Amino acid sequence: MSILRHTLLWTAALLAGAAGGAADIKIGLAEALTGGAAQYGVPIRNGFQLAADEINAKGGIQGSKILLVIEDEQGKKEEVINVFKKLIFQDKVLMIFGPTLSNSMFAAGPVANAAKVVAFGTSNTANGITDIGPYIFRNSVMESDVLPVTVATAVKHYKIKKVAVIYGNDDAFTKSGYDVFKKVLADQKIPVTATETYVKGDVDFKAQLTKIKATDPDAIVCSALAEEAANIMLQARSLGIKAPFIGGNGFNSPKLFEISKQAGDGTFVGSPWSNTNPDPANVHFVGAYKQKFGSEPNQFAAQAYDALHIAAAALKSIKLTGRLEADRQALRDALPKVSINGATGPFKFRPAAPKDGKPGGYDADQKPFIYILQQGKFNLYTGK
C-alpha cells in the first residue's frame, strides 16, 4: 500500500516537474521506515507528504515544486550515515529532514554539518543534538523546556507531596526524559518514593507497579512511549493504583487514550501539540491528515508537517540560484529567521548555546501547553 503511494507520489512529482518547467526543489527525507523505529518514522513521512502535497497544490515555491527524496534509514547508525551521504552527494538535495532517532542524528548530523547541508530533525529530543554544529536544526521541543511546567502544574493541581517514577532505561528517548524529570523533581524538592525501570519490548509492568503501589505515591511520573505508557496505566489500574500520572513527550499520541480508555484519566501532559488544540492551523492539519491517511495523526506527524512549512517559509524568503552550495548556504542562513503558526502553534528558532567555543545549531522555541486527560481525551488545562 505505502509502496504504491510512494511510487504515485514520485510519479506525480516527476510529471509536475516536467510540466511546470521550473526545476524541482529536492529535499531529502531520511526516516526509519522499517525496523523498530518505523512506528515513528512512518507518521513522520506521512506528515511530510501531506505538507508537500499542500505546498505543491498551491503552486509550490516560486513556481518550483517540492520534491521529497525519501530514504529508509532503518534506525541503524551505519545506514543513516549512508543515507545522508547518498542524499547529500548523489541526490544533491538542498537540505535533509530527519533522521528519526536522536541516536541516529548523533551519527549522521556531523556528516551533514561537515558538508554544510542543513539537517533538520523533527523528532530528536535528546540533549546535545544541536551542539553538533551550526547546520543542525530541530523543531522538536526538548523535554527540559516542557517538563518543569508540566510537573509544577500537576503538583499544584493535586497538591502532590511525593511521587514514584517509572521509565524505560534502554531507550535514549525515555531515558533522557527520565534524566530531565529527575532534575526537575530535585529542583522542585519533591521526594521520590520509588524509581522503577523497564526495557523495550517489556509488556508486563506489574512487578514494578506492585512495588510502586506499596510506597503509596501521590502521583506516578512516567517517561515512556505512548503505547507502553497506556499499558502501564491499564496495569496500574488493574492493580488498584489510583494515583494520577504525569507524562513526558512520549505521551503525546492519540494511542495513549485509544488504548488506556478511562485508565489514563487525570494524567498531566505537556506538549507543543495536541490533536484537540482548536487553533485553525491544527484543525486543518488533523482533518487533512485523517482524510489522506485514514488514521489519527500524532505529534511526530504534526511536527513533521510543520517542519516542511518552516522550510518552505525559508525558501520563499530567498532566491535560488541553481548553484547547489550557495543555495544550501542561503537556506541555512534564512532558516533561523523563520517564524510560523502551524499545527503545533506559534513557532520560532532559538540558537543553541555555543559549546567549547564552537557555534551550535538551532532548537525549537515553543511554549508548551499543559493538557489533562479527561474521559479519554486531552483537554487544555485551564487551572480549574
Added chain:
Amino acid sequence: MFTQQLLNALTLGSVYALFALGFTLVFGVLAVINLSHGAVFMVGSYAALTLVTRLHLPLGIALPAAMALSGCLGMAIDVLILKPLRARNAPHLIPMIATIGVAIMLSSAAQGIFGAEILRFPEGTIPAGEFTLGEVHVRALELSIVGISFGLMAVLFLAIRRTQLGRALRAIAESPRSASLLGINVEGLFHATSFVAAALGGVAGVLIGLNFNAITPLMGQPILHKGIAVIILGGMGDIRGALLAGLFLGFAEVMSKAYLSSQMGDAVAFGLLFLILLVRPSGLFGRVLERKA
C-alpha cells in the same frame, strides 16, 4: 504486596513456559534451535487479530484457527527448509541460521502487510472480568492464561509420557537412526512435532497479544531471548524442565524487580544463566541426555 507479586510471577512464568514448550520440543526431537519460533509466535498473534477484526469471528474460533495456522506454518518451515538440511546431514549451526532467515522474512512480511504500528485486539474480544481478593487484584484473563498454559502443557506432557506416539518421539530424541530402524516414521513425526511446536507458539502469541495489548512485527524478539534462557535452564529438549524453568524465570524476574532493582534485572538473569551453564551444562532442571548420532 508479596501475594500480588506471586500472582504476577505466575502469569509471566506460565507465558514463558508456554512459549518455551514448543521451542524445546523442536530442539528435543529435531535437534534444531529454531530461531523462527518467535516469528511464528508473532504470526499467531496477527492471525487471530485478523480473524477477529476482519472476519468478526469470536475469539473461541479465532484462537484455534490461529493455532492451526501457525502449526501449518511451522510444518511448512520443516518440510521446505529443515527437511532438505536433514537430508544432507548439515551441521547443527546451519538449520539455526536458516531459521534466522525465516524469522527475518516473516517479520518483514508482517510489517509490509500490517505496518510497523502496534496493533491490538478490539475491546470486548474477551470478557473484562476482574475481582479483588484482599490485597490482590486478579483479572479473569490472567487466570485463563495460566489455565490454558498449564492445560496445554499437561496434555503435551501426558501425550509424550503415555501414548505410543510419545514413546516414538522419545525414541527419536534418543537417536533418530535407531528409531527409524525400529520402524518409526521419523520424517512424519518430525513434521508433526514442528506442527505442534508452532501451534503452541501461536497460542502463546495470541494470549500474550491479548494480555499485554500489543501486537507488533517484532514482538517475537524479546520473548525469543527469554525462551532461549528458559530452555537452557530447563535443559535443552526437556519438556518438564521447560515448564519448571519458565516458571522459575518468571519468578526470578518478578522477584528481582520487586526486591532488588529493576535496573539490572536482566543482567542478573543472564549472568545467572551464564554461571548455571558453567556449573551445570545440562541446565538447572534438565537431565543429561547424550544424543547418539
Added chain:
Amino acid sequence: MLTISGLGKHFGGLAVLEDVSFEVPAGGIFGLIGPNGAGKTTVFNLVTGLLKPTTGTVSFEGRSLAGLQPHQITRLGIARTFQNIRIFKEMTLLQNVMVGLHGALGYGPLALLLNQGSFRRAEAEARERALELLSWVKLQDRASMLADNLSYGDQRKLEFARALATGPRLLLLDEPVAGMNPAEKDALMEEIRNIAGRGFGVFLIEHDMRFVMGLCERIAVLNFGRVIAEGSPEEVRNDPGVIEAYLGREDGGAP
C-alpha cells in the same frame, strides 16, 4: 615399559575394571584380549588420559601418568588408534600425518609470522617426515587426497601413520582388524610386524584370537573387568579359565 597396577574404573555404581595389573614389556608386541565388553578399550582410555582411574596407577617408563592431560601423555611417547577409526576426514592424508607432528614442530610465533628460515625448514622437514611415514603404510601416492575418500582398510593404515608421527615409543592399537576380511587382516598383520620391527613397542587390543595368537609375544586376558590370565600365546591358549570365558560366549573370535 608400561606398568599397570591395581587399576579400577567405576561408572556410577558399575565397576568396569577391577584391580587390573600387568606390565607391557619394552619392544615387541603385547596383546590384551577378551570378549566384547570386557573393559579393554577402557584400559586404553585410562592409559591415554581420556578417563581418570577410580583406583590404581599407570606408569610409563617409570613415570606415573596420574593427573596428566591426554596431550601430555602423547608427548611422553604413547600413541593410539581407535576401534572406530577417527581420522580427520576433511583434511588430506599429508595434513593428517602432519597434525601428528604437532609436538615436533618447535618454531615460535615470530618465525611463523615473518616466514623465517627456521619456520620454512621445520615445515619442510615435517612434510618430508610425513611423506616418509605415509610411505611406510604405502599411501604416499595419495598424500594430497582427502582422507574421507580412502577405503576402510586404508583409513586404518593412515591412522597408524598418523599415530607414528607423534613419535611414540609405545603404540596402542584398538582392535586394528575390526571389520576386515581375512586377506586384509593378513596384510595388516604384516604392517604391524613391520612397525614393531622398526623398534616401536606395540600394545594391541583384540578379540579375534587367531590374529592375536599369530602376532603377539605376550598376552593378557581380560574378562568382566579382571585379568584372568597372562603369558605367552601358548600358555594363554591352554588356560582353562580363558577357554571357559571364550567358549561361554558366541563372539569368541573365529577359530
Added chain:
Amino acid sequence: MEWLANFWATYSTLVYSVGVFALMALSIWLTLACGLLSLANAAFMCIGAYVSALLSLHAGWPFGATLAAAGAAPALVALVIGMPTLRLSGVYLAMATLAFGEVVRIVVLNLEVTGGPEGLNGIPQSTTGWHILAILAVVVYGLLRLQRSRVGRAFEAIREDEVAASLMGINVARHKLFAFVLGAVIAGLAGGLNAHYTFFISPREYGFENAVDILTMVVLGGIGGLAGPMLGAAIITLLPELLRSLHEFRGIVNGLILVLVVLFLPKGIWDPRRLRALFGLGPGRDPGC
C-alpha cells in the same frame, strides 16, 4: 575523476563498514575454525568500541593508542571468561556466550560512564580507509600464516575431532583459548575502528541480532577459507543498499537469500573445492570414490 570523488564521498562509509564487518566475520571465523560456536564477538566489539571511544573522548589518547586498547581490553575479558566457558561444547557454548553478550550489553546500558542508552557521541572521526585497510591486511596476513602452520592444522584437527586431536599431542584447551582471545582482539579492533568513523556508539548496536548478523556473514560466505567470511561481510553489508529500491519488502528478500544460500550452497558462496571443480582446475573431486 569528479565522478570518483563523488562516489567516494557518498559511499566511503559503506566501504568502511564492509572492511569493519570483514574483520568481525574473520573474528568469528577464527573461533569457528577451531570448532567453537561463539556468539560473544559482538560483545567484544562493544568492549573495544567503548574502551577506545572513552579513551579518545576523556583521556585524550592518540588514535593509535586507543586502538591498541580496543584490542587489548576484550582480549583480557576473553581470557578470563574463556577459561571456564570453553569447556562447554556446541550449542551450550553458543548459549553461554550469548548470555555473556547480553550481560555486557545490559551493563553498558546501565553505566554512567558509557552514557547508558543514549550512548557516546561526538567521538572524533579518526578512522580513515587506510587504517581499516592496514589492519585488515595485517589480520588477513596473520591468519593466512597461522592457517599454514601447525596451529592452523591443530585448529582444523580440533574442529574435526577433539579427542583425536588431543591424542596427537595438541593442547586442545590452550588452542581454543588462543582462538577465542585472538578473535576477541580482532573484534575489539573492529569496534575501535567503527566507533571512530560513525561519531556515535550505543549499546543497541551490539545485541543478539548483531551477533547473529555477523555469524550469518560467515556462513553465507563459507568457512572454508579467509575469503569466504570477507565475501559474506561484503554481501550482507551491501545487500540492503542494493535492495534499497525494494523498500519495505527488502527484509523479505534479505531473509530469502539467507535461506536459499543455506539450502543450496551448503559450504557457503566461497567454496574453493566447488569453484575449482567448476573451472576444471586442480584436485576438485577425487575420481577414485
